[in-house]
Amino acid sequence: MSLRQTISSTTLGDRILLVFLLLASFAGIVFIKDVLPSSGGVSIEVQGKTTHRYLLNQNRTVRVESPYGHLTVEIRERKVRVINASCQNKLCEHQGWVTRGVIICLPARISVSVGGPEKSGDKRIDATTG
């Protein structure tokens, strides 16, 4: 079947589907970028409140405390990891080096977002219905 025949044999539905899939794929890319910014900063939240903000390209080690515990965040070569967490399971330590994403220490209620802080916190709307 030639290309022309293939095209002429498509229905309107097929074409709508194609356009949609292209749009959907593009939307997917945009959203991945939105959720996982590839560069930017490190923001540390204690009990939901941002307490520290750093640039990813400046090496440092910082101790973070909350009423529930403490941990140490190490930023090096655009990567971030948690060391010396006060909790028992040390899940956040085991996560190792993170280049983008979030490290959450539930027992201490501390979260470390790598790749930029959230946009304007609570007021941001993730989706709309209606």
Place this chain on the structure above:
Amino acid sequence: MVLMDTLVTITIVTDSADRAEKAMDKAFAEIGKLDTLLNFFSEKSELSMVNKNAGLSEVKVSPETMEVVEKAIETSEKTGGAFDVTIGPEISQWNFVLKIKPQDESIKRRLRLVNYKLIQLDKGRSTVHLKEKGMLMDLGGIAKGYAADKAVDELKKIGITSGLVAVAGEVKAFGRKPGGKGWTVGIRNPRSTEKSDEIMATVQLNDAAISTSGDYQRYFILDGKRFHHILDPETGYPAQGCQSVSVIARDGVYTDAFSTGVFVLGPKKGIELLQSMGFEGLIVDKDGTIYTTPGLKGKIEFTTNH
């Protein structure tokens, strides 16, 4: 129903770009697959095969189509027929773009074809049969919510623990956002004056879905009267009690279908039904009065600038 006529967005939280990409692909593919099965306008969909064989023969369908039809019938039973996917013969004679209102006589004549009890399911052989010739099932009031559920299932299978899928206004969220917060979903104001996407309230979702049915989504005004796309299966005319109904529950398939059913039932019966189902909801009645289920307290925040 045009599942794909609408914007689908998927947001996920993961620390692996590879996994994110893979999960997105799977979830979009799942929604695409459901569209090929359930699209009202596609000649080749299973739904169209069932409709073409109305009054003639039963049609073998996939487990997905079977499940959607089952849930649709279940919702019809729970809403006393206020939600009914056999509304097809009525809805297909309206045109909300060209402002075509059918003749009263024609609406009346087709009403006998609107009855979910005339859908015959054989689960053992996986067949669906519409008993009367001329019957038409339109799954537009349930398929998008179902698609959101299935897309979330696909994301979870890949190991994604947090994300949000929105198939038009059918939104399903799971897990928590970075920082431990729930997902924030805005509910559109049914009578916004300036911007069409003005938000009247926001709700926090954790492992739940939300859907909204409104008389402003597809409608026209004729002689000062609003005619919209949510038809009362009992009369064949647009339901009159509400402007907007939002329903929150675990499954998108239910929030989608019940938002339509509750819209038809009206605010009083609607809130009662939602409570008896253990669902949450917000209803704006025809005069603009807002009703909510008691459980919504603390989870909903009304915007002040409207």
